[in-house]
Amino acid sequence: MVLFFPNEQLELYEYTEKESRDAFLGESEYSYDYITTVPCDFQPMTPKDSLQEYGKILEDTYKIYVSGEVKITDTMILKLKGQRETYKIIGSPSNYNHFLHHHKIVVQKQRKPKKLHK
Numbered sequence: 001m002v003l004f005f006p007n008e009q010l011e012l013y014e015y016t017e018k019e020s021r022d023a024f025l026g027e028s029e030y031s032y033d034y035i036t037t038v039p040c041d042f043q044p045m046t047p048k049d050s051l052q053e054y055g056k057i058l059e060d061t062y063k064i065y066v067s068g069e070v071k072i073t074d075t076m077i078l079k080l081k082g083q084r085e086t087y088k089i090i091g092s093p094s095n096y097n098h099f100l101h102h103h104k105i106v107v108q109k110q111r112k113p114k115k116l117h118k
Contacts, residue, residue: 006039009081032077034118041065060109068101086113
């Protein structure tokens with residue numbers, strides 16, 4: 001699908017759990033590994049949208065639209081190309097497979113950006 005209004009390049013990073021464990025805590029170690037960069041339509045979520053969808057106003061929340069051919073999982077961390085901020089996915093990405101096949105992703109900016117591996 002060709003997005004009608006792509007205004008950003010979105011970098012996708014997938015959660016990867018390693019076999020090694022943290023020596024001190026004993027928890028599994030993980031990383032976020034780069035998958036691809038795709039064009040997207042990146043929009044701030046209005047208070048009205050937020051109230052309609054979640055019943056409350058969420059701060060630093062955005063809507064992202066990408067092609068339906070892009071593989072998106074709810075464990076991914078997203079980043080706009082050339083920017084430092086990272087975004088976590090809220091809920092599950094919506095898949096619309098009618099007239100214009102696309103995904104709608106609701107994300108929230110993270111207060112502390114994640115360390116990503118490209």
